Amino acid sequence: MGRKPCCDKEGVNRGTWSVIEDGILSNFIKLHGEGKWRDIPKRAGLNRCGKSCRLRWLNYLRPDIKRGNFSEAEEDLIIRLHNLLGNRWSLIAGRLPGRTDNEIKNFWNTNLSKRAHQDHPQNNKPCHPFTTKSPTTLLTSAHHQPSPVIRAKPFRCTKKIIFTESNGGINSVTRETQNNTTASTSDTARVDDLMGNDCFSSYGVIEDFDFDGLLIPQQVPEINIDDEEANELKWCDEDEANNLTHQNWLVGQLFESAEHNDDVDISFLNLQSDSFMDLDPSCLDGKV
């Protein structure tokens, strides 16, 4: 049985939206709100597909859309986030208020991807799949190939505590992520947790992982963490990080899975090259 089409394509307007159609859709959504996209064309009196209405509203008609050229700060953030997340445009757009995933995707494809290719011609591949190499191999190869892209993969952990810097003080945010926890977080929220509003400027400590000291002392020996902190992963701002390690390797990311709140993703951040590298899950088998 085939998939039911989103609408009857016969006799439905397609292509560029007219000013009148924009006005009808805007007014309808302002009055009745978003959602039920399949019903909106009929209710609003538009001869359009519901999907087309949704796209037009989200990408163009929403009042909070920011139009115009991307600033340097926005470009920089897009590049960093693309490094981290790959082609997950909706997630990237979630970090850029007023920008849509479609706009960012177009901007990347027409501008930034070319620049990235010029800067690192060997790294123009799309987001690579999660590797099965050993962590040691990963660390070694990452030094030679400084800009791999991570694909987040979940790891199970038992608990984490994150401290975030805010308004000059330290606010603590505690979350217990044990098996069968039902709390959920969006992808955007988890990126917020990890990156802060200023992208890598936050300071935090993540602790109580059942990693048995696997990661820090053995796989990232350059990091100055003593035995008592063997189960503690740190992430800091760049100045702090440069003071911490001669080779500028630092555990940089921990992702809470949106689907499984008891899982996290781990990657390493190379602060010299701003590149990320993920960790082979097999090394954690039986450890977590």
Added chain:
DNA sequence: AATACATTCAACCGCGCGGAG
């Protein structure tokens, strides 16, 4: 001025996911 070619970006398309029943 006319034409060809390149670039941009709004819009479309198909697929996958999650919730409801």
Added chain:
DNA sequence: ACTCCGCGCGGTTGAATGTAT
């Protein structure tokens, strides 16, 4: 456990526009 449905996502297309010849 299964199907159906609505929604959102990422890849792709093609019309509009810009630039070169």
